[in-house]
Amino acid sequence: MKEIRMRAFFGILGLAGAGFLLSAITTSSVGCGSSGGSTGSAGTTGSAGTTGTAGTTGQAGTTGSGGSGGGGGASVALGCQASQLAMGDPIIADFTASDGGTASLPIGGTFVYPTTGGPMQTVLNGAWHVMATTTGMASAQYWGAGIFFNGNSTGTECVDATAHTGVQFDISGTITGTGCTAQYSTNDSAHSNNASDPKGSGDSTSYAPQASLTVSPTVTTVMMPFSGTGAPTGGSPAVAVDKSKLTGVQWQFTTAAGTTSSCVVDLTIDNVKFY
DSSP states (O other): OOOOOOOOOSOOOOOOOOOOOOOOOOOOOOOOOOOOOOOOOOOSSSSOOOOOOOOOOOOOOOOOOOOOOOOOOOOOOOSOSOEEOOTTTTEEEOOOOEETTEEOOTTEEEEEESSSSOOEEEEETTEEEEEEEEEOOSSOEEEEEEEEEOSSTTSOSEEOOTTOSEEEEEEEEEEESSSEEEEEEEEEGGGSBTTTOTTOOBOTTOBOOBEEOOOOSSOEEEEEESSSTTOOBOOBSSSOOOTTSEEEEEEEEEEOSSTTOEEEEEEEEEEEEEO
């Protein structure tokens, strides 16, 4: 299964670094022993004077307790710490509203990757239009477009879709070329790189499970369950998508390695929603 390469696609404050506080550990001085008692004077001639009782040794002072170490800076938990129902649930995007040809989505927004020289996107006739042309290179290329989810206005929370079975969308268009394939993914916190999405709890090796996608000029409604038959598979880490911590959905176009490979993509996507 090819890795989905997510790019940074929206501005959210990064996580603050967790520092460690080191407190000094102090020990009090050990108490000094008291001096021994003096010896009694010798007796007069005759029986020897009795020896005076030695003074008792003073008890050693107790050792002071070591200063408690300052609590190490608490490790910051990666990923979203809370989830909310999507605004407009079950609708993810119907693209009926736009601002200058760019979708305005209550759930979050759209993105493309790579961000420089990658796919072009626009809202046309109430639907999302995505176009891309790639040429083959020595290594495989991963281009795509998607919708990111924000569970709250600051973009720090995931979306909770536990009441739903999966994601559906209408798609039409063409994907042609040599060595060109298409995939769909539902993204969650565990499969998202925290470096590019603060809601992600994964690293640079993380990518979401994928499902192969076939596109035709005829509008087709595709239903992608979160799990079970027909659901995207694979991914890293090798765990199921957590539908209580969703971060987005995406459509990817993979160009196989080799200078003879290419992808020409012209897609229309609409009526994206949970079912």
